[in-house]
Amino acid sequence: MSGIAADQARRAAELREQITYHDRRYYVLDDPEISDAEYDELLAELQQLESRHPELIVPDSPTQRVGGALASGFPEVRHQLPMLSLNNGFAEEDLRAFDRRVRERLEVQGEIDYMAEPKLDGLAISLLYRNGQLLRAATRGDGETGEEVTGNVRTVRSVPLSLSGSDWPQEFEVRGEVFMRRPDFLRLNERLLESGERGFMNPRNAAAGSLRQLDPAVTARRPLSFFAYGLGWTAEHVLPHTQSAVLDWFAGMGIPVCPERARVQGADGAFAYHQAMAERRARLPYDIDGVVFKVNSREAQQRMGFVARAPRWALAQKFPAEERTTLLLSVDFQVGRTGALTPVARLDPVLVGGVMVSNATLHNMAEIERKGIRIGDRVIVRRAGDVIPEVVGRAGGERMPETQTIELPSVCPECGSHVEQEEGKAVARCTGGLVCPAQRREALRHFVSRKALDIEGFGDRLIEQLVTSGAVNNPSELFRLNAERLEGFERIGPKSARNLEDALDRARETTLARFIHALGIREVGEVTARSLAEHFGGLEPLMHASEATLEAIRDVGPVVAKHIAHFFDEPHNREVIEALLAAGVHWPRPEANAAEKRPLAGRTYVLTGALSAMTREEAGARLQALGAKVAGSVSKQTSAVIAGENPGSKLSRAEALGVPILDEGGLRALLASE
Ligand code: 5U1
Numbered sequence: 001m002s003g004i005a006a007d008q009a010r011r012a013a014e015l016r017e018q019i020t021y022h023d024r025r026y027y028v029l030d031d032p033e034i035s036d037a038e039y040d041e042l043l044a045e046l047q048q049l050e051s052r053h054p055e056l057i058v059p060d061s062p063t064q065r066v067g068g069a070l071a072s073g074f075p076e077v078r079h080q081l082p083m084l085s086l087n088n089g090f091a092e093e094d095l096r097a098f099d100r101r102v103r104e105r106l107e108v109q110g111e112i113d114y115m116a117e118p119k120l121d122g123l124a125i126s127l128l129y130r131n132g133q134l135l136r137a138a139t140r141g142d143g144e145t146g147e148e149v150t151g152n153v154r155t156v157r158s159v160p161l162s163l164s165g166s167d168w169p170q171e172f173e174v175r176g177e178v179f180m181r182r183p184d185f186l187r188l189n190e191r192l193l194e195s196g197e198r199g200f201m202n203p204r205n206a207a208a209g210s211l212r213q214l215d216p217a218v219t220a221r222r223p224l225s226f227f228a229y230g231l232g233w234t235a236e237h238v239l240p241h242t243q244s245a246v247l248d249w250f251a252g253m254g255i256p257v258c259p260e261r262a263r264v265q266g267a268d269g270a271f272a273y274h275q276a277m278a279e280r281r282a283r284l285p286y287d288i289d290g291v292v293f294k295v296n297s298r299e300a301q302q303r304m305g306f307v308a309r310a311p312r313w314a315l316a317q318k319f320p321a322e323e324r325t326t327l328l329l330s331v332d333f334q335v336g337r338t339g340a341l342t343p344v345a346r347l348d349p350v351l352v353g354g355v356m357v358s359n360a361t362l363h364n365m366a367e368i369e370r371k372g373i374r375i376g377d378r379v380i381v382r383r384a385g386d387v388i389p390e391v392v393g394r395a396g397g398e399r400m401p402e403t404q405t406i407e408l409p410s411v412c413p414e415c416g417s418h419v420e421q422e423e424g425k426a427v428a429r430c431t432g433g434l435v436c437p438a439q440r441r442e443a444l445r446h447f448v449s450r451k452a453l454d455i456e457g458f459g460d461r462l463i464e465q466l467v468t469s470g471a472v473n474n475p476s477e478l479f480r481l482n483a484e485r486l487e488g489f490e491r492i493g494p495k496s497a498r499n500l501e502d503a504l505d506r507a508r509e510t511t512l513a514r515f516i517h518a519l520g521i522r523e524v525g526e527v528t529a530r531s532l533a534e535h536f537g538g539l540e541p542l543m544h545a546s547e548a549t550l551e552a553i554r555d556v557g558p559v560v561a562k563h564i565a566h567f568f569d570e571p572h573n574r575e576v577i578e579a580l581l582a583a584g585v586h587w588p589r590p591e592a593n594a595a596e597k598r599p600l601a602g603r604t605y606v607l608t609g610a611l612s613a614m615t616r617e618e619a620g621a622r623l624q625a626l627g628a629k630v631a632g633s634v635s636k637q638t639s640a641v642i643a644g645e646n647p648g649s650k651l652s653r654a655e656a657l658g659v660p661i662l663d664e665g666g667l668r669a670l671l672a673s674e
Contacts, residue, residue, distance in 0.1 A: 015045055022039055081233040083232070084143065086310055088317075098293070099112060105303075113295075114264050114270055114295060115244045116274075118290075119291060123208050124177055125149070139212075155216055168253060172231065173233045174232065188223060243301070281319065293314065306618065328375055333408075337445075337520055338522050343368060343406065344360070365406075367426070375403060379395060448463070475576060508586065516532050524563065547564075604628065604638050609644030611644040623670065626670075638657075
């Protein structure tokens with residue numbers, strides 16, 4: 001290297017270090033040392049140096065926060081460890097009951113040491129670091145699989161591209177929340193409105209919308225922030241023993257953590273923290289919707305385990321939802337995908353928690369009766385997080401004389417079919433089935449939705465036209481459309497028509513789990529669809545499964561099993577499935593492929609007896625998540641029997657067949673396999 005080149009390399013390194021330092025002062029510590037203009041000068045000098053000498057560019061240079069645009073969509077990422085959700089508490093008693101459960105499980109008489117921090121209203125993400133460099137960022141998605149948004153997350157200034165120090169595992173995941181500070185949100189909306197674009201409804205939507213931009217250059221102009229709250233998967237390393245120490249350790253690496261975090265003792269300490277935060281909430285520079293409490297000891301967390309997808313050692317204690325009163329102008333009935341009629345309140349518009357609300361759900365007729373609501377009443381409207389606003393009840397005070405009762409229509413407002421209210425059931429349904437355009441429309445909306453077949457471009461307006469014109473009566477008929485036919489519809493030009501045809505072509509290749517979800521079987525959401533796909537591995541065995549077989553599957557109870565069996569008994573549904581397959585909808589066997597790559601792939605375990613750290617169902621689910629099969633009976637093919645307290649006859653059968661037997665320690669070792 002010549003003398004000049006060496007000087008320039010040294011200067012580039014110096015600039016990188018300085019900019020990274022000032023990024024941290026500004027974005028993480030909120031305590032800048034230099035002015036924006038001085039900062040811009042440093043960045044401009046580095047950009048100039050790098051453009052003259054591209055060989056000086058390193059991946060973690062501050063100039064490389066904006067990567068190239070992604071070609072289309074976001075690739076899926078399977079999280080190394082599922083991203084859990086949190087159990088919620090609302091009343092003081094929920095918090096005290098949580099604390100009681102923790103003490104009972106851990107057999108502790110005294111106060112529990114909890115880590116407390118605000119629950120940010122943002123978007124959960126997982127950052128994967130390898131050798132101290134940010135390798136990948138993914139959204140939470142459904143907890144198992146998220147979207148890869150590395151290019152976008154690299155533009156978030158407070159996310160370090162490389163970590164400080166050297167005390168970190170060779171590879172590990174940092175979990176946290178991407179969010180937008182309120183002042184940044186207000187400035188962004190002003191900027192968008194000035195340039196004639198639509199503003200965002202609230203900081204959460206702005207954060208989510210910005211992170212899901214296909215072009216990282218757009219995300220880079222959005223002022224996003226990040227706080228880490230936990231550790232995901234980690235390679236071998238000595239880890240801190242407590243949650244609070246994990247967060248301090250993150251801070252030492254330059255990863256931002258919430259400055260409001262605190263350790264609190266017992267239920268009283270936790271409740272006091274919750275009250276203090278509720279009081280401070282409006283003055284914080286970001287939106288929070290509650291407080292999260294976690295058992296501080298990581299060893300105790302491990303002993304407690306989790307139920308379904310939420311840890312037993314954590315609680316999100318929510319703040320009360322925002323409520324306002326307004327006038328109930330009228331009530332309409334909306335018909336859903338399964339024919340359920342939902343009464344929707346049309347309200348005198350009112351601002352609730354920063355959002356203008358003019359429609360809210362009244363749930364069902366039984367709720368209306370229970371709350372004694374009439375048209376013309378002043379009602380209380382509540383909005384909490386992202387859920388649909390609801391009418392909570394009648395506001396106090398005298399009732400106006402000219403109010404009217406709310407009547408359930410005897411015929412469907414969309415198709416005129418008879419409306420049926422099953423004895424003892426709250427929900428009234430239109431009996432029109434697929435004759436009803438609303439049910440057809442909702443079934444199609446669900447079929448094309450992002451978590452189902454994800455067919456881009458089929459918005460509500462187009463679906464409405466497809467249904468009312470009779471062009472599409474069921475999901476399989478979507479695949480009969482081509483650009484030529486689509487071009488005839490309102491606002492569909494030649495280019496959009498071609499894009500729609502391409503989207504249909506792409507959607508033909510899907511996964512079994514998405515396909516099952518897209519069918520719209522009652523009570524079968526995304527998670528259950530995935531369990532069914534993993535269990536059956538193919539559509540045929542699922543279509544022929546008995547209710548008893550279905551009930552034995554994770555996430556499937558007797559009611560869901562009945563809905564699934566009824567769905568596949570219905571000849572019309574089988575015809576639609578056949579037509580979809582004939583139209584070329586297909587899937588590889590990713591569930592099997594994914595399982596093959598997992599650490600316990602190809603192994604079969606049988607669980608017997610009571611486990612102390614978790615239920616058998618939970619142990620089974622965790623073994624399955626690592627690729628193992630969990631069987632109900634022991635055979636020579638069984639890899640091992642895991643025996644807890646008071647094991648049944650399965651243990652003696654294992655002994656007779658010479659099948660290995662593991663105790664709970666053995667199970668823990670298996671669950672630690674990565
Ligand atoms: N502050 C905070 N938010 N939050 C969200 N902590 C936290 N922990 C979470 C989630 C989903 O999950 C834990 C189970 C790691």
